[in-house]
Amino acid sequence: MTIISDKVTRPNGRVDKSHQIYENSKGMGLNFMSNSNPTTLNQMNKAHPLSFIIFAVSSTALLNAAVIAEWTFNAGANSTARLASSGVPAGATISGLSFNSSFTDVGPGAVPNDVHDGFGFGGNSGDQVIFLHRANYFDGSAVPSPRPTVSDYTSWGQGSAQGTGADLSSNGNAPIAFTIGADAVTSVTVDSLTIDFTSGGASIWQIQEAGAAQGAGGTLNSGNPLITVALNAPVVIGAGESKTFTINVNSGALNSLHNIDGLALNGTVASIPEPSSGILLCLGALALTRRQRK
Numbered sequence: 001m002t003i004i005s006d007k008v009t010r011p012n013g014r015v016d017k018s019h020q021i022y023e024n025s026k027g028m029g030l031n032f033m034s035n036s037n038p039t040t041l042n043q044m045n046k047a048h049p050l051s052f053i054i055f056a057v058s059s060t061a062l063l064n065a066a067v068i069a070e071w072t073f074n075a076g077a078n079s080t081a082r083l084a085s086s087g088v089p090a091g092a093t094i095s096g097l098s099f100n101s102s103f104t105d106v107g108p109g110a111v112p113n114d115v116h117d118g119f120g121f122g123g124n125s126g127d128q129v130i131f132l133h134r135a136n137y138f139d140g141s142a143v144p145s146p147r148p149t150v151s152d153y154t155s156w157g158q159g160s161a162q163g164t165g166a167d168l169s170s171n172g173n174a175p176i177a178f179t180i181g182a183d184a185v186t187s188v189t190v191d192s193l194t195i196d197f198t199s200g201g202a203s204i205w206q207i208q209e210a211g212a213a214q215g216a217g218g219t220l221n222s223g224n225p226l227i228t229v230a231l232n233a234p235v236v237i238g239a240g241e242s243k244t245f246t247i248n249v250n251s252g253a254l255n256s257l258h259n260i261d262g263l264a265l266n267g268t269v270a271s272i273p274e275p276s277s278g279i280l281l282c283l284g285a286l287a288l289t290r291r292q293r294k
Helices: 041-047 051-061 275-293
Strands: 002-009 015-023 066-071 092-094 103-108 117-124 127-133 176-182 186-200 203-209 218-220 226-237 242-250 257-271
Touching: 066 092, 066 186, 127 186, 176 186, 176 226, 186 203, 186 218, 203 226, 218 226, 226 242
Parallel strands: 103 117
Antiparallel strands: 002 015, 066 257, 092 176, 117 127, 127 257, 176 242, 186 226, 186 257, 203 218, 203 242
């Protein structure tokens, strides 16, 4: 029996929904458990010569569905530790979050409250959260010292005029970024991002591969405290590759505070059979075919 598990998990660890799909081995001609109708190996080969091959491939290619990384902001003596990822499956590397240079990092135990973009960490509504603060000014307005130039725009907003372009430059583009890598025998597919809200102002979130068009936005607020925003299309990180992703955050309100309990990245991590495994599968298929012909 093959069991394929798929679940949606909130960043705070609570499971919202879970289901399992059971694929009975009888459907593949593999009736090992039936005492009333015993099946010999030779009969199985004749009836379904490729059953073992299909089963072997499916068992290596279907791994770690649903949440592939979380950023919970729960622990750590500094911002780097608080922004680190967790729950990353073997074969993949997913970095901590990094913020655009327009943000002031006030660190753990502090709430950002100056005129600029900022982030900090602490307790809120019984959870450890990240505090996100939007600056007191728009991109096109006079920027207070020590950020007096157009290259130091705030990162909040929506559309190119408000600095949410999908790159990592310091002119106010996407405020948050992270990088995903896959080892030599693994591929990673990224589908969407889930955001968990505790309190504060409403905000709009988007995710995209760096340099690509933004995905559809989702509004996060007290009436909609858990949202999932998708990429325009799933992005695949092939074996040995790495790609950077950026997250846009928009709020229409200046000098606003947004308290986020956690983020969860959704996708799949799959192992890629080594060449030697593929050769063995082919030889097995040939042997089974020849046996069937005898």
